[in-house]
Amino acid sequence: MIDPDGYRPNVAIVLMRPDGRVFWARRVRRDGWQFPQGGMNSDETPTEAMYRELREETGLLPEHVDVLGSTPGWLRYRLPQRAVRRNDRLVCIGQKQVWFLLQFRGEESDLRLDLTDTPEFDHWRWVDFWYPVEHVVNFKRGVYADALHHLAPFAREAAGSQAIPKPAFDPRRPFGVRGPYGRRRKAGVPAGRAGTGTESGPSQERAGPVLGKGEPGRGER
Numbered sequence: 001m002i003d004p005d006g007y008r009p010n011v012a013i014v015l016m017r018p019d020g021r022v023f024w025a026r027r028v029r030r031d032g033w034q035f036p037q038g039g040m041n042s043d044e045t046p047t048e049a050m051y052r053e054l055r056e057e058t059g060l061l062p063e064h065v066d067v068l069g070s071t072p073g074w075l076r077y078r079l080p081q082r083a084v085r086r087n088d089r090l091v092c093i094g095q096k097q098v099w100f101l102l103q104f105r106g107e108e109s110d111l112r113l114d115l116t117d118t119p120e121f122d123h124w125r126w127v128d129f130w131y132p133v134e135h136v137v138n139f140k141r142g143v144y145a146d147a148l149h150h151l152a153p154f155a156r157e158a159a160g161s162q163a164i165p166k167p168a169f170d171p172r173r174p175f176g177v178r179g180p181y182g183r184r185r186k187a188g189v190p191a192g193r194a195g196t197g198t199e200s201g202p203s204q205e206r207a208g209p210v211l212g213k214g215e216p217g218r219g220e221r
């Protein structure tokens with residue numbers, strides 16, 4: 001499902017513990033880490049898609065979370081040229097997303113990454129609220145900054161201002177300098193050096209337990 005402007009409708013999930021730390025996961029067979037996200041099916045609302053993706057990618061059910069807030073309308077990001085499939089009948093140039101902030105109410109044993117035949121993640125960890133903005137792959141950094149800026153007031157109300165301090169960057173301005181093909185790069189980094197999304201720093205990395213297969217089909221990514 002791609003809109004007339006070339007964007008695929010998508011939902012993204014920020015899963016937060018009561019202490020303000022958020023769920024951060026590594027994609028299967030890749031170095032990149034990100035929040036759970038996935039495409040909407042044509043018959044789904046954003047909320048319905050969010051709960052489906054939550055189950056497929058983290059193993060959690062609605063009773064394991066409270067919805068604290070969401071972004072108003074769509075937030076968009078463009079794909080780098082190398083990821084645009086020009087041979088497709090409908091060319092997807094990027095994603096338009098509704099972001100949800102969820103408070104985790106379950107136990108860590110409830111988190112399971114292998115409920116589908118094609119799991120999205122193979123490891124996860126808890127990180128500080130603003131950490132993902134500077135550690136996600138470069139072309140997503142702008143939308144991550146925008147989304148967390150919108151969601152931060154809800155997070156502070158739940159976890160407190162000490163757990164969710166003001167970010168080191170200015171979320172009201174574009175994150176870094178826009179590079180070629182719609183990528184965002186940090187000022188001073190030459191154009192053409194794409195980020196890898198790899199992790200750095202101390203880790204509390206965890207592997208999700210392997211479960212049985214056969215969950216319902218996944219939405220477009």
